[in-house]
Amino acid sequence: MEKRLKDPAAEVVLACLEEKYLKNEVLLEDHCFVRILSGELKIIQTNSRQVFGPGATILLPRRQLSTVIQYPKDNQAYKCVLIILRNERLKEYYSRNPAVERNERSSALIAYEHHPLLESYFASLEPYLEWRQEWPEKLIALKIEEVLTILRTIDAGIDAFLADFSEPGKIDLASFMEHNYRFNMPLEKFSHLTGRSLTTFKRDFQKIYKTTPQRWLTQKRLQLAYFLLSESKQKPVEVYREVGFENLSHFSYAFKKQFGYAPKTLG
Structure with missing residues (x-):
């Protein structure tokens, strides 16, 4: 409420x-x-x-x-x-x-x-x-x-x-994505925040990373999750939201597919 x-x-x-x-x-x-x-x-x-x-x-x-x-x-x-x-x-x-x-x-x-x-x-x-x-x-x-x-x-x-009323222009895509990949937003929002149309965003992203934004985002979020689970000793239920996954089951499935074992093995 x-x-x-x-x-x-x-x-x-x-x-x-x-x-x-x-x-x-x-x-x-x-x-x-x-x-x-x-x-x-x-x-x-x-x-x-x-x-x-x-x-x-x-x-x-x-x-x-x-x-x-x-x-x-x-x-x-x-x-x-x-x-x-x-x-x-x-x-x-x-x-x-x-x-x-x-x-x-x-x-x-x-x-x-x-x-x-x-x-x-x-x-x-x-x-x-x-x-x-x-x-x-x-x-x-x-x-x-x-x-x-x-x-x-x-x-x-x-x-x-x-008193800063400036508006964002086209910014460095790689730097922005490396700093903000954990945020669970649609690609349209990422493109807007980097000052690009969605088409230009995808094209520029492919040139830099040689893969799609969706695949890259999943990889980066899983890498961060692995670090939090193994080094920070957090639990999967504490981690999945922080790294940009919608629900625990999807996170667990993606994690096991990537690393070969369930996240609870580390957390």
């Missing part, structure tokens, strides 16, 4: 997940500011795997591939507050509040320590979270501007992150 404070395009969202487990491959169109109220959130990005619990406050960047896993913990459903920082609203904000020029910042997620301004902000939202009516536009604009002001106060480098 997800409870929103407005329509599906809401910018302030109270989400409550009653299911046991939910996994999504995420590529956000807008930055997303998150406060976790209960349960746990696991975020897997290209070079990181992080777990966040109640009280954690994070900023998820737009256009950054992530595997997001939400699940209950300590007999409490996963519950969080989402603040969607839409590009259009950020552009309007920075037209009135010029960005401070700083060095380019990494596009990885940002986790914030507890801060009085953040605690005060989320406390101020509590009365509204139980209000089932549509928020007035002026109130939404006020709360978005407030959180932007707080972020710029506690994070001196945030403008390099939030």
Whole structure:
């Protein structure tokens, strides 16, 4: 279940997940500011795997591939507050509040320590979270501007992150795929993210790897799974989602076909 404070395009969202487990491959169109109220959130990005619990406050960047896993913990459903920082609203904000020029910042997620301004902000939202009516536009604009002001106060480098309105162009395909193969997305999404049509993506991929994207992705994911099972001592049930397989049975079949034995032999 997800409870929103407005329509599906809401910018302030109270989400409550009653299911046991939910996994999504995420590529956000807008930055997303998150406060976790209960349960746990696991975020897997290209070079990181992080777990966040109640009280954690994070900023998820737009256009950054992530595997997001939400699940209950300590007999409490996963519950969080989402603040969607839409590009259009950020552009309007920075037209009135010029960005401070700083060095380019990494596009990885940002986790914030507890801060009085953040605690005060989320406390101020509590009365509204139980209000089932549509928020007035002026109130939404006020709360978005407030959180932007707080972020710029506690994070001196945030403008390099939030005020970057550039769009991706054609990028190095091999580098992108080597960093993002574990994300379970259709080829159309991979092609879009590398700035190519699907036809051009497949053609360029064949030139580089001498095989199809599907075969290459399966091989890379199985190699990663082998490493996680043998070196990190994780279990198959913990690994298959993280390496981009839809279900355990398909993963086990592909793994045994590739290596000659079941993944549980290692895990």
